Every structure is written in C-alpha cells, then in structure tokens.
Amino acid sequence: MRNLRITCCAILTVCVLATLTACAGSGAHTRSELPPRHSIAELKDEPFAVVHDPWESFNRHMYKFDYYFDKYLFLPAVRGYEFVTPVFLQDRISNFYNNIAEVRNFTNSAFQLKGKDSVKTLGRFVTNSTIGLGGLFDPASKLGLERNYQDFGKTLGYWGVDSGPYLVLPIFGPSSVRDTGGLLVDSGITYGIYTLVDPFRGADNEFAVTAGIETLNAVDTRHQQSFRYYESGFPFEYYLVRFIYHEKREIESGKAGKDQSGPQ
Template sequence: MRIIRIKCRAILIACVVATLTACAGSGANIRSEIPPRHSISELRDEPFAVVYDPWEGFNRHMYKFDFYFDKYLFLPAVRGYEFVTPVFLQDRISNFYNNLAEVRNFTNNVFQLKGKESAKTLGRFLTNSTIGLGGLFDPASKLGLERSYQDFGKTLGYWGVDSGPYLVLPIFGPSSVRDTGGLMVDSGITYGIYTLVDPFRGADNEFAITAGLETLNAIDTRHQQSFRYYESGFPFEYYMVRFIYHEKREIESGKAGKDKANQQ
C-alpha cells in the first residue's frame, strides 16, 4: 500500500510539474508582480492543504521577499552572466561546480551507510577530476557512473527524522525544519573541507578570489534552475510550491527508508 501511495504521489507531482513548466514555457499568464492572495479555505478539499505550515504568515512574507530578490537582483545577474558567457563555457562552469558537489553527495552516502553508492560517487569525483580536467567535463556519466544527489536533509530522513514544519528560507526558498538543519550541516562540512584544503591560502587576493568563486557558484546554481516565481499562471502558487516540495522530499525520504530496510 505504501508503494502504491508513493507511486501515486510521484505521478501527481510529475503532472503538476509538467503543467507548470508548460505554462512557464509558453509565457501564458505570466505575472510581472505578485497575484492576489487566495484563502486556504478555497482549497479545503485539495491535497496541498495538508502540509504542516504553522508559520504560514512568515513563510508568505519570505516567499514574497524571495520573489523580489530573484526578480531585481538574482535573475538580472544570471541574465548578464548568460549574455557575456558562451554556452560552452557555461557548461564547463556548471560541470566544475557539480563535481565539487560530489563531496556532499559522497559524505551523505557514507552517513547513510550506502557502500555501493559511496564507491560510485567517489569514482565519479575521481574520474571527472582527472580525465574530466578538474571537473570541467563529465566522462563519468558516459562510463555509467550516474550522479547520486544527496544532502544531510535526506540523511536525516533516512534515519527516520520527521520533516517538521514547512519553512521558506531567504534566497534558498522552500525548505523544512529538517532540511534547514541539513543545509547547515552540509554547509559546515563544505566549509571545513575548504578550510582544510584552501588552495588559495597565502594568495595576495585570497578573500577576493574566494568571494568571486562563491558568487559565481551562486549564479551558476540559479542558472541551472528553471523555476521562476509567479510565472506558473497558477493562482495558488504558494500552496502548489509548498505541496510539490513537501511531497518530493517525502518520496525521496520514503525511498531512502526503503533502501535502508532492504539493507537490514
């Protein structure tokens, strides 16, 4: 029964995402500003009303902040980056940062005691870091070493930690109490590893170089995401985004729990 429920959730999310993507791609009903707020009472019988959101007032304000930050600061920077940077170079930059993210994927596979996935992720990182010229290219995927996306939020879910209340973070967007804690742990591990390695230690402009690389990383991350606030044409976008995020993470946690059960 649980497997059927998970499959139904996955199908529903896929349909919703396809609808939102089609609306965004066609440009239909695209809003330049925030549409009027709708009451949850209008959605009383809809599945997205069941997500635990005790801080909805705060989350709505933060969602609005993220919209304005995205529209007037983040996306203009991304468009400028895309305008001046050839597509070939954009792909190389994305591959480089995606390769660095394998460190997070690897550590969380280890935390989940997934030996096979840990070995595969380590193989991806070593292959792309060497044959792939420092991660600029992705020969590992062609060799059958597919990326295993992991984070500490999934690790907590793997070990049975509940997602907790829904939470919208500044700039980062939709999250939960569990995933926010996971984000902090992942950031701490990444910072610790970088501090240990610190390839620019002793450089004259160490701070400027580090800040520039972090800024480029943020711009590239947004560049790789197709989501745009309030471009879905859906009048209840806040609830829809909340539902999709929650259900996606629940499905991923459920899959992780199933993998754990199979290992026992």
C-alpha cells in the first residue's frame, strides 16, 4: 500500500510539473495527429513482420496512449526540468541514479553467474559511491570500469526463457511477457532493498521525500532517453520499433540466432 501511494504521488507530481511547463513546451512539438495506420500485409516479406505479436490491437492502442502521455505529460515535465536545472546539476543527478541502478546490474550479473562482470559492477558501485561522492561523479569509467547494463529480463533470456509475445506497457513502452516479468522482479528487489535500508525511516516528511525522489528518478530517466514517438520518419514506426526492441533484447540475452520468435 505504501508503494502504491508513493507511485500515485509521483505520477501526480509529474502531472503538476507538466501543467506548469505546458506553455513553454507546447511549441516544441506542434504535430497533433498521428500518422495513418498501416497493415502488416503491406510488409509481409519484411523481417520485422515475424515478431510474435498476438495482441497487436491492444499494443497499438497502448503505443498511442504512450505517445499522448509522453507528448502532453512526460516531455513537458522533462523540458521544464531541463529549463530550470543547470546542465552540471543534471549530470550529477543522472550519475546518482545510475549509480543506484548498479545494484540491479550487480544482482543480475550474479544471477547469470558472471563472476567477472559482478566484480566489475561491484567495483564501479564502491568507487563511485566513495571517490565519486555518493555517485554524483563517475570516476569508475575513467578507471576502465565501464557500466554493464543488466536486468532480470536479460537474466531470464540468458537461462533460455523465450521472450514470449510482444507487449507494449503503459508509460514503460515496448516490452515482452518475459521482460515484463523481469521488470516486476527487479522492482521487487529494489523495493525490498530500499525498505531494508530506508534512510528516511521515522522522518516526519518521509512520504513526501520518497515521492519526490521517485518522481525525480522518473523525470531523469526520460531525460536520458533520446527516443521520441513518431519522430523516426518511418511510415511503419510501430513495426520498426517492435522489431528493433525484439532483436536488441535477443542479442543482449545471447539468444539471437538461436530461434525465430514467430508464432509457435
């Protein structure tokens, strides 16, 4: 229940930020209509037609929802954040949240029994948490300890779990049944660790502070992503994004070339 209240508050805060910055952000993206819908029959011989997508109608509607959410809520909030926050501070905030994410990278490297990657990721976290002043700076990269992005969806793929049907999630965007399950596991682990540590336990304003941190994390995450819906210039963007996401995840989990993810 506490986690649900935090999430609702975070979304509400994003909505307020979006409302306050709508005037500044509305001129940056003037297109109000979506490109016309196309049929997969037009592309039946193309490689991105083979991705298993039995829920295409639902996914298309969710893709459109994500477009509108992004355009009218998320991106205005991000533009407002970028407008009022100096670039130097933006970089420090991004480094801080990226450093926290090393916990997820470490646990999943360990789940995949990748000892070398686990040690390197732990070294990154310790280095940036100490020399990097709590993760605000990234001296680990300069020392050759590059970030190794991992999540439980990749872990499942590494151990042979098929991606399953393609799935577009609200707000989170392109995913699959496997990666959605992985997202839930990673979120559960993160929440469990936070509950165990809980640096604000007992504080009078614990809920407000936690909600603020989660909201800033969401805004910073979108700030770091360059993807913009319907700006690829490709008339069949839904299929293109679906194919790229699927292939990228298969390559990252080491399953590319082992199978074709069409309907079984």
